[in-house]
């Protein structure tokens with residue numbers, strides 16, 4: 001596919017930013033490097049790993065974004081990425097967060113032998129998987145691939161054949177993860193939120209008592225491969241293992257887990273992705289002549305529950321809901337802002353969300369937008385994983401939401417800040433949001449040659 005990338009400067013139409021302050025990037029070079037990362041660094045022949053050193057298997061929502069990246073220059077690989085991912089789908093529709101196509105790799109915990117998916121009826125026989133899921137982005141990724149290749153008979157055929165797999169995933173979430181039939185799916189593990197050690201979970205996980213013997217001995221590798229000060233703590237990992245053990249005991253059955261798990265959360269990002277993906281399936285259904293009545297019913301209820309239940313007026317934002325303790329986790333955090341992409345907020349609430357993002361950009365200490373956690377909170381840590389840094393896929397989602405509501409200036413600001421960071425600091429996993437600090441650094445944080453960083457760059461530049 002031929003793609004014309006004009007030489008350009010990423011400018012925003014943000015009125016209070018002067019053009020001289022705008023980052024100058026070389027989009028052609030960035031696009032080429034992003035392509036190389038996907039085709040040379042992270043491609044494993046049939047699927048993509050997030051980062052060869054740190055995450056050596058196929059990850060769920062990472063591969064969703066990667067398929068979008070491939071769709072800009074290689075539709076075959078985009079389709080193969082999704083196909084290989086869904087080889088890990090369970091009979092009940094659950095799509096695991098890791099698919100262990102290769103057993104040979106050492107140096108990742110928890111690897112294939114930990115989860116024991118092969119002992120769970122309905123888990124795939126041909127491949128080992130984890131037992132938890134991740135944000136359901138696949139509906140809107142499928143729509144993206146369709147929209148980029150709508151004239152290709154092959155792609156249309158693929159999308160039509162793939163549609164039921166995504167539908168089955170959504171059906172699983174409504175059937176097994178929504179005990180009160182509210183239209184909001186719960187997660188039972190922080191990893192399923194995609195935002196592992198977000199301060200969102202800190203208070204909740206403090207209440208989980210771990211007694212000696214509750215968890216098996218285990219060995220971490222992540223903090224040997226990346227700077228430990230940028231990774232979750234040992235206590236975080238004990239909690240992750242405790243909740244995985246609980247899942248394993250119940251063969252990862254959502255209904256049984258709901259009765260026992262101390263961590264049972266209706267997350268903002270997770271449900272916003274479900275709603276946006278429902279919408280994408282409805283759009284695809286209209287294009288391809290597929291009846292989507294069931295999806296429309298789900299989505300009407302999910303949108304209403306999200307708007308009614310997850311909004312916290314005192315914060316002026318949405319917040320996850322802790323089902324066991326029956327309260328909001330009332331902190332300001334980036335997941336809430338992805339509700340814009342799902343088209344959930346009224347125009348009035350959308351304006352409130354947008355204004356907050358603008359105040360971040362205007363702060364005297366100088367932040368790139370948008371940090372993953374509230375910089376005014378004492379726990380904010382601009383270096384540590386989900387406690388503050390800028391994450392590529394999150395900023396892509398925030399950009400899409402702002403754009404959807406017509407906040408073009410703020411949207412472009414999010415995009416240009418992100419591209420500027422990658423241009424200066426490389427294709428890393430996450431980045432320091434403080435301008436004065438990041439500008440002195442030589443690289444970003446966490447893993448390098450990161451596949452979804454490349455994918456997001458490809459999409460941003462192709463659509464500029």
Ligand code: DGY
Pocket residue numbers: 097109191196222
């Ligand atoms: C990790 O290993 O850090 C992952 O986020 C778990 O999926």
